[in-house]
Amino acid sequence: MMGRLRLAHLLLAAASMSLLGAEAAYIRYNTSAGVVKGKLNVHMVAHTHDDVGWLKTVDQYYVGSNNSIQDACVQNVLDSMVPALLKDKNRKFIYVEQAFFQRWWREQSDIIKDTVKGLVSSGQLEFTNGGMCMHDEAAVHYIDMIDQTTLGHRFIKEEFAQIPRIGWQIDPFGHSAVQAYLLGAQVGFDALYFSRIDYQDRGKRKGTKELEVVWRGSKTFGSSADIFSGIFPNNYEPPTGEFYFEVDADSPIVQDDPLLFDYNVEDRVNAFVAAALAQANITRTNHIMFTMGTDFKYQYAESWFRQMDKLIHYVNKDGRVNALYSTPSIYTDAKFAASETWPLKTNDFFPYADKPNSYWTGYFTSRPAFKQYVRMMSGYYLAARQLEVFKGRSNSGPTTDSLADALALVQHHDAVTGTEQQHVANDYAKRLSIGYKKAEELVSTSLACLSESHSKSHCKSPTTNFGQCPLLNITYCPPSEVNFSQGKSLVVVVYNSLGWKREDVLRIPVMSDSIVVHDSERKEIESQLLPIASASLNIRDKHVKAYLGTSPSAQPKFWLAFSASVPPLGFNTYIVSSGKRSASVSSTSTIYSQGGKNGKLQVGQGRLKLHYDTAGALSRYSDSKTQVQASFQQKYKYYIGHDGSGSDYQTSGAYVFRPIGTVPIKTDGQVPLTILRGPILDEVHQQINSWIYQITRVYKAKDYVETEFIIGPIPVDDGNGKELSTEIVTNMATNGIFYTDSSGRDFIKRVRDYRSDWKIEVHQPIAGNYYPVNLGIYVEDGSKELSVLVDRSIGGSSIKDGQIELMLHRRLLYDDGRGVAEALNETVCFDNQCEGLVIEGKYYLKIDPQGEGARWRRTFGQEIYSPFLLAFSEQDGGNWVNSHVPSFSAMEPTYSLPDNVALLTLQELEDGSVLLRLAHLYEAGEHKDLSALASVDLKRVFHDKKIGKITETNLSANQERAAMEKKRLKWKVEGPPSEENVVRGRSVDPSNLVVELGPMEIRTFVIRFDHR
């Protein structure tokens, strides 16, 4: 086959030589073509897709080390791009990942910088997408998406005065509604391009020419947040596999020197035209895009541009189609100018499958401990930035900048997704840890400043030292694990980053049972001691050793629980000391063990009760206030990950979830319960099996159930990888319908075995019904709603009516063939031995009367994202309260944000101005009262400052909102216009400084205060 082709080429080359009789000489290629009306325009977009970590770490990719893993060096790409663009002013290139670009930029000379600025302002080099990374859309939280995009966009604005116009999410594994309407339309993008959608959906769209659509991602905003969206016909690579021009690529190049053998111009032109016509056949208008590039290409940019110069020159000479150097924004403008009406797309593009048994729904849960770390750091970063504002930013440090960079990086679609190699996951965790350390220092300093009364304005060197406990989730907190000697006590400063006053129970490990808690008015407050489970102590000892390299000297014996009440954007102080507990307020939990003979059991001291049957299993949920009752069970099961045997080699791995069987976790008839009861909370401890431990908590003053799980190591010695899910089973008639959040924001209706855009052929009834869960998942039956909220991103579904399941942990033995080339088999090593990863986490559950669930999901969802931040100090004698400010709120003392508004960002920028983001938390119609227009009085939020200037910007704060809205393209949609009643706040009047927010509205402001 190959032989005959080669022979044909030779003959053709010989014919051309004799026909032309030409001599080799310099050929000036005509690459100047723009869009030509009436012709098929082939927009050639030169691009490189540079993962900020995957098989190699971000730095290894940048410098080009570790090439035995993957031959990739981003420095080569950026270095060689400059001369290649200078060589011909018609050549164009786009660059996407700012984490790489910034690494390169800071190393360049002023001459190169000026040259590159020229290339950018002439449009030869265009920043597309423009965030620090190309974030994932399933395992990310919308606040992190906003932050990482803002970081990149503001850099581009400051250095180049440019505003990226186009979303370019070409590789993420499915696409979220939040990406379209929030990170697309509200950033100001005119279009969004991507490639990975379900293979069945793609097949259908090709047939109906619906790969390009107007995507309406928000029910609340309707057409006002529409965005033009282009799905590539196959992937983000050059068409038909024939136009790859990397130095080592094997595509045929254009050989146009008649003095050399293998002249092939006609052949190459024909192939190009054929590829163009094939794509035009499935595309509306006479504009198509050729994505000329792929992962880490253009390491020697000239090798691509040389060939593209020739293709443009000879194809346009041929004249059947018009080829041009283009960019996504030129392409978008051409599409818009065609004045076409486009098909409408609503909801999202999850889940993604590239083949019948290949649903990419495993990565929703892959690396669950890392996913939790990312989420925890995200909430901490939000709080730390607030404290940075209150103290005043110091550019000499410590700052939150390094945590900002690390967090931005891990939103990448091979980072928080869990689809990177193990050494890369370690690199991400290291970066987060370094960033955390600096932010922790800032937080401590700021709290010290705020609590040392006199130094309100600008505090430089406070004397109070605060310690924090980032490993509290594994029961490790050195500052609280001390024996309080005579006269000394522990000061706990509790910071609340929410804009509402909040009461919550906090728990810290302590050594002794003679401990009392006082509030800042020296009043002893109610507290409860709970013996620490040996399962918790076990993971504590192992992981402290693994993470810190040291063994903790002694083990704490109890959790001390007490309720803290903290003002909005502020703190309160509690004093823990050794002393005789007054029985009326302080109690040690009463412990019951239940072996089954004792009959039924009831847990909960307040309105919420959990009922257990004689076998020790949960059987009923009841709330005496709402009168909600439901039969209720909670179980564990695991899926056996497919090993790839049989006709389809597809295994279950880091990306793909392909179960081969379901195994209920047997509990041998009954699980013995240990019940701890006390005035603040009840706990039910259960050793489900040798590798699952569970603690169910019901707080007296709360109306939800908290379940803590400790899972692992998942045993694999039977040769099977396992994917562990927990199930909540009720008798609710839910009719195949459930709801999951989109990147932590809107809730989207899911229907089992159904897709709204096409008639699905079901090959994977479990994996194909899994969806990403960042905030929560719920079902309803007309009289009540069952909601489950999560502490990290996770995969979830409702596989049966009345049921909700969450995949909590995965340990697999085979690579799933999507490039990562490793099995997802995480281990932790200590004492020279390694064992499977153990994870700790929580989920929260509540059953509400129909129509009321949203309030809990939204309010408590914010509390999960932003837990209390605890800082510890020691006092000698009882003088803390005299020498320190015991409580603080940045806002006016009686003010609080409305129940339906959250503060997403309060951050001091490098120039001293402050970035403020406020978000309405409810969708239109989501709640009868709380979906209403809300307003925030900035004079009361910043009561001790004077706002000199306030500017409303787009979401990523790189342009004024009004200007952005004026210039955004408005696309025409097929079908009759829908009836819409979109409520948005009016523009802010600088004299009264009230910010109105309509449902789901996020408003971003840059504020200058007068006093600085």
Ligand SMILES: [Zn+2]
């Ligand atoms: Zn990628």
